[in-house]
Amino acid sequence: MPETPLPLDLGELEGRRFVCADPCKLCCLCQPECLPREVDFFRQHYPDHLVLKNVPHRHYTLSLRKGQGACSFLHDGRCQVYEHRPHFCRQFPFHVHLGTRVQVELDLSCRGVWLDRGEDAVVHGLRLVRGNEAVIRRTLEEARSVYRQFDSNCREAGLDVDVARTRDQVLSRLDDMTDLRFIAALLESSVEDEGLDIPQLMARPELDSGTMEDLSRSALEMVTDSLAANELFQAPVYCPPDGSWNLFRVAGNRVERHLMDEEGDVRRIEERSLSEIALRQPEGRDRRLLRDYLRVLNGRDSLMGYAFYLLDDYDYEDPWPNVYGGVLSTSVLDLLWRCSLIASFFPGAKEGEWMREGVIFYDMDRLDAPTLGAFV
Ligand code: SF4
Numbered sequence: 001m002p003e004t005p006l007p008l009d010l011g012e013l014e015g016r017r018f019v020c021a022d023p024c025k026l027c028c029l030c031q032p033e034c035l036p037r038e039v040d041f042f043r044q045h046y047p048d049h050l051v052l053k054n055v056p057h058r059h060y061t062l063s064l065r066k067g068q069g070a071c072s073f074l075h076d077g078r079c080q081v082y083e084h085r086p087h088f089c090r091q092f093p094f095h096v097h098l099g100t101r102v103q104v105e106l107d108l109s110c111r112g113v114w115l116d117r118g119e120d121a122v123v124h125g126l127r128l129v130r131g132n133e134a135v136i137r138r139t140l141e142e143a144r145s146v147y148r149q150f151d152s153n154c155r156e157a158g159l160d161v162d163v164a165r166t167r168d169q170v171l172s173r174l175d176d177m178t179d180l181r182f183i184a185a186l187l188e189s190s191v192e193d194e195g196l197d198i199p200q201l202m203a204r205p206e207l208d209s210g211t212m213e214d215l216s217r218s219a220l221e222m223v224t225d226s227l228a229a230n231e232l233f234q235a236p237v238y239c240p241p242d243g244s245w246n247l248f249r250v251a252g253n254r255v256e257r258h259l260m261d262e263e264g265d266v267r268r269i270e271e272r273s274l275s276e277i278a279l280r281q282p283e284g285r286d287r288r289l290l291r292d293y294l295r296v297l298n299g300r301d302s303l304m305g306y307a308f309y310l311l312d313d314y315d316y317e318d319p320w321p322n323v324y325g326g327v328l329s330t331s332v333l334d335l336l337w338r339c340s341l342i343a344s345f346f347p348g349a350k351e352g353e354w355m356r357e358g359v360i361f362y363d364m365d366r367l368d369a370p371t372l373g374a375f376v
């Protein structure tokens with residue numbers, strides 16, 4: 001009997017192209033997980049390059065230089081096992097998320113998706129899904145059972161979680177979402193007990209100094225969560241057009257910039273006071289880019305899954321729109337703060353460039369966040 005077609009969404013890929021933009025090699029900093037057949041190959045030919053990990057599940061990855069740098073197969077910017085590189089490396093920057101359907105996301109931290117060159121991303125995404133259909137079908141079933149449990153928990157708690165309606169409500173306010181006055185109101189309402197009404201929410205009348213202080217504090221709380229890594233190599237990496245690997249870490253009231261090389265050696269380059277990195281309202285092309293990015297985020301099942309994960313974490317006690325509104329408002333603040341961070345350390349960006357660089361810095365971390373469902 002023919003199998004039922006996969007419920008597939010490639011909407012994020014429409015209108016995009018992808019080509020690998022040498023020489024960034026940002027993806028070679030992501031320790032690739034190996035499939036069983038890949039483990040067999042590396043065990044046979046390169047046993048010293050395999051590492052067994054037990055979290056979040058038992059799996060093998062390729063080793064990193066000095067346990068912290070780039071993949072041990074990267075030499076002078078070239079992959080030494082290119083023909084045998086793991087599945088993860090082949091599919092990057094595409095990620096397949098499985099929740100109640102199959103959705104292919106594009107990692108916007110990869111510079112190759114900003115060049116408008118190369119292969120049509122929809123064609124690439126479709127090939128990726130077709131080539132991995134068996135594992136996708138298997139994992140989709142597992143993800144659906146997690147979602148069935150989630151739906152049942154929501155019903156028991158009396159929560160009405162309608163994804164399509166929530167997304168439509170956000171889309172109707174997309175322009176407002178790029179306005180810090182609206183983000184301030186969204187953030188404030190999201191922490192109240194009363195259910196948030198996104199379509200009716202009024203922006204703050206103005207951005208007075210108290211509002212800006214509140215926003216900056218919230219942004220800092222968000223980013224210091226990720227930038228206050230104890231282990232430097234766990235700090236977020238920003239790869240500017242020159243292909244260098246910049247690690248940022250918040251230490252006390254300062255932000256440090258470190259450079260990492262292919263050997264896994266790290267040296268501190270400079271630092272700034274946190275007070276020098278001020279949130280600012282995006283305008284013109286930067287603002288339009290933010291709007292486009294928010295449209296992408298709002299359509300991502302993994303972001304929705306992150307909000308579900310938080311709802312579960314809060315024991316289904318918070319109103320659903322407040323949780324999703326909180327996720328969106330803090331995402332905007334995190335992104336805007338990173339834009340300011342980059343503008344501070346890499347001045348001279350033209351209009352439109354600082355938002356693009358902020359998204360490049362932010363998106364890989366965004367996709368790393370916990371989610372209900374799974375990436376394959
Ligand atoms: S991050 Fe993108 S552009 Fe950079 S090396 Fe990887 S695939 Fe190529």
Ligand code: SF4
Nearest residue numbers: 028071073074079089
């Ligand atoms: S196997 Fe090759 S492509 Fe994959 S991370 Fe290592 S060096 Fe990069």
